[in-house]
Amino acid sequence: MTTEISDVPDDxxxxxxxxxxRFNFIQPLVLLAPSGIWLLLLLVLPTLIIFQLxxxxxxxxxxxxxxRGFDNYIRIVDPLYLHVILRSLWLSLGTMAICLILxxxxxxxxxxxxxxxxxxFLVLGFVLPLWTSSLLRSYAWITIxxxxxxxxxLLTSVGLPPLDLLNRTPAVLIGMSYSLLPYMVLILYASLxxxxxxxLEAAADLGANPVQTFWKVTVPQISPGIMAASLLVxxxxxxxxxxxxxxxxxxxxxxxxxxxxxxxxxxQNWGFGSALSMTLILAVSIAIALLLKFGEATPKQ
Numbered sequence: 001m002t003t004e005i006s007d008v009p010d011d012x013x014x015x016x017x018x019x020x021x022r023f024n025f026i027q028p029l030v031l032l033a034p035s036g037i038w039l040l041l042l043l044v045l046p047t048l049i050i051f052q053l054x055x056x057x058x059x060x061x062x063x064x065x066x067x068r069g070f071d072n073y074i075r076i077v078d079p080l081y082l083h084v085i086l087r088s089l090w091l092s093l094g095t096m097a098i099c100l101i102l103x104x105x106x107x108x109x110x111x112x113x114x115x116x117x118x119x120x121f122l123v124l125g126f127v128l129p130l131w132t133s134s135l136l137r138s139y140a141w142i143t144i145x146x147x148x149x150x151x152x153x154l155l156t157s158v159g160l161p162p163l164d165l166l167n168r169t170p171a172v173l174i175g176m177s178y179s180l181l182p183y184m185v186l187i188l189y190a191s192l193x194x195x196x197x198x199x200l201e202a203a204a205d206l207g208a209n210p211v212q213t214f215w216k217v218t219v220p221q222i223s224p225g226i227m228a229a230s231l232l233v234x235x236x237x238x239x240x241x242x243x244x245x246x247x248x249x250x251x252x253x254x255x256x257x258x259x260x261x262x263x264x265x266x267x268q269n270w271g272f273g274s275a276l277s278m279t280l281i282l283a284v285s286i287a288i289a290l291l292l293k294f295g296e297a298t299p300k301q
Contacts, residue, residue: 047278047281050274050277050278050281051274051278052065052067053065053270053271053274054072054073054271054274054275054277054278055067055068055069055070055072055271056068056072056270056271057069057071057072057271057272058269058271058272059269059270059271060268060269060270061268061270072271072272072274072275073275073278073279075272075275076275076276076279081258081276084253084254084255084258085255085279087252087253087254088238088254088255088256089238091169091172091173091176091237091244091252091254092233092234092237092238093234094173095173095176095177095180095233095234095237096230096233096234096237098173098177099177099180099181099183099184099229099233100184100226100229100230100233102177102181102184103181103184103185103188103229104184104188104226106126106185107184107185107186107188107189107192108188108192110122110123110185110189111188111189111192111193111195112192112195123185123186123189126181126182126185126186127182127186129178129179129182130182134179134242134243135242135246137175137178137179138175138242138243138246138247139246141171141174141175141178141247142166142246142247145163145165145166145171145174145247146166147162147164147166149166151163151165166247166249167247167248167249167250167251167252168248168249168251168252169248169251169252171247171248172243172244172247172248172252174247175243175246175247176237176240176243176244179240179243180233180236180237183229183232183233183236184229184230184232184233187225187228187229187232188222188225188226188229190225191221191222191224191225191226192222192225195218195221195222196221199217199221200213200217200218203216203217227290227291228291231287231288231290231291232291234287235284235287235288235291238255238256238280238283238284238287239256239280239284240254240256241254241256241257241260244256244257245257255276255279255280256280258273258276259273259276259277259280261273262276
């Protein structure tokens, strides 16, 4: 009797294997095929072509593609181009810091202090600028920051000296921060909305002051959201072309503008431009990997 009972699980396992449909990998393959084909055509193949071009020194449109080495990548470490890449990283990090400093108080106020009936409207107010073209937003900042613009007119009207911001690095930081601030606010708002207030009350009961509560209770809970928002802003700022081009002038050369010059500018060096593109792709891929690893949607409990 014991032997018969012990054989029952084995019989159930054999029956489940017999009833299991064959070729069960075909169904997910069919579902993933449309997006996989687009991903292959629009991402994988172009990236492979760019990598192939990056191995050809001094290639121009119409030349025969003959990969010969990593000379273009070695050229990137030239102090002139390395300075441009470091400036791009500095602008991206500066934009990320400005958006975090400005966006966190706003997101906290909307998620925790503002009345619930107004929260959706307040979030919508931060989304509205994204409905307009980034080109129009940059031209708006040109109107504000130019020597005869709105900002200097207000400063001179109250007796203050005008500011020379346009075609300088501060103008680029202002334009990039304005464009990317909504992303920072939206992601932080999603994290702060799930903040466990019971932990805040427990910290207050245990004698923690507001500063200690913020650093030891609030920040650990929303650290994935902070990481996700910061990396998203950094990645987008690293590839921004419009704001440095329109607001920075010739003094704010970035990696994106340098790539543009190699493909569509006077130099027409597609090999070096491809090497720069692959370097940016690598930097963005590392940032995305960090985003996937540390930027969980659910805050820490």
